[in-house]
Amino acid sequence: MTAILKVAGVSKAFGGVQANRNVSLEVEAGRIVGLIGPNGSGKTTLFSSIVGYHPIDEGSIRFEGQEISRLRVVDIARLGLIRTFQQTRIxxxxxxxxxxxxxxxxxxxxxxxxxxxxxxxxxxxxxxxxxxxxxxxxxxxxxxxxxxxxxxxxxxxxxxxxxPKMLMLDEPTAGINPTLINGLIDRLKRANEQFGITLFVIEHNMRVIMNLAEHIYCLAHGELLADGRPEEVQNDPRVLDAYLGAH
Structure with missing residues (x-):
């Protein structure tokens, strides 16, 4: 399958704090991809960089083959790349x-x-x-x-x-009553299947992301730590150490 999003060697610092360092990943068109990592690992910074909320220091971000790392937020949205936030904007x-x-x-x-x-x-x-x-x-x-x-x-x-051609969701289940979570997961999957929308999802709820995503990337300390199928990432000792704290 063709990658709709390609992030290559992206770095971003805020003063002396290195939020992302040499991050590279791909999201294939039509798939559901997850992004996990402990608090402060750089997930939201990476999302913000992709959709143009702040310029990256190094690297490349390409959407459908077009370099977008210097485009405005509104221009990126016009290309079909839309993002939601942890706190609703209604x-x-x-x-x-x-x-x-x-x-x-x-x-x-x-x-x-x-x-x-x-x-x-x-x-x-x-x-x-x-x-x-x-x-x-x-x-x-x-x-x-x-x-x-x-x-x-x-x-x-x-x-x-x-x-949208691709929808980036930042913690879609955060703060939601557990009774609504299964319904939201179902609707995300249906949007992917019925509308053909590629989904890239930050999620802390491991049950949710393991049941939702086909491929998962894990960040730690601003760097890409691991990626693979959900079962591979879930059992990766590096992920258990950095994210789950259970190994």
């Missing part, structure tokens, strides 16, 4: 449908005019995706009234409104 005073309608990879810090964003096609797609994540009955409620887990589902649906 508009609490707007309804779920309104959040869906103003979600667009064509915006940066400015909101689309909601009137301009409305069209029969967009409203139908918003309803379909809210149904896909199980929020259709709550479509007219203000997003701020939803539980945290439901807000994460809304953010996931908002990301899908942009029809």
């Amino acid at each position: 508009y609490g005073g707007m309804t779920c449908v309104e959040n869906m309608l103003i979600s667009s990879s064509q915006r940066d810090a400015r909101l689309l005019d909601l009137f301009q964003a409305r069209s029969p096609e967009r409203e139908e797609r918003a309803g379909d995706l809210l149904d896909f994540v199980g929020l259709y009955p709550k479509r007219k409620l203000e997003a701020g009234s939803l539980s945290f887990g439901q807000q994460k589902l809304l953010e996931f649906a908002m990301a899908l409104m942009n029809q």
Whole structure:
């Protein structure tokens, strides 16, 4: 399979702190890939570098063969590379449908005019995706009234409104009620299978990532420590030492 994302020799420092050092990895198109590692291992920094939130110091980041390491966040999003965050970024005073309608990879810090964003096609797609994540009955409620887990589902649906080629999710199950986690895992897999969206996922919940990802990378101290199939990474002594602390 062809790699949709190639990270080669990427390094990033903040002052005297080396967040990432010579990290190289590939994400094949159409797959679900995981990124694990202990706190402070550089996972979120790497995600931020990939989507353009800060320039890298060294290396290369290519998306569908195009170098993106010097592009703006909004321009990377327009290419079809979308990211979600640990803390949801929704508009609490707007309804779920309104959040869906103003979600667009064509915006940066400015909101689309909601009137301009409305069209029969967009409203139908918003309803379909809210149904896909199980929020259709709550479509007219203000997003701020939803539980945290439901807000994460809304953010996931908002990301899908942009029809991404690849979706990067930072801790999608963090803070979610355990009863909602299985439903979220199922919807992530369905988005991958039905919509053909490549998923790259940071996740601390080992049960989740082992059941979700086809290939896993592990970072430690800002460097790539190991990678392979879930069962290989799970039993790698280096991972057990660095991440699980159980070897």
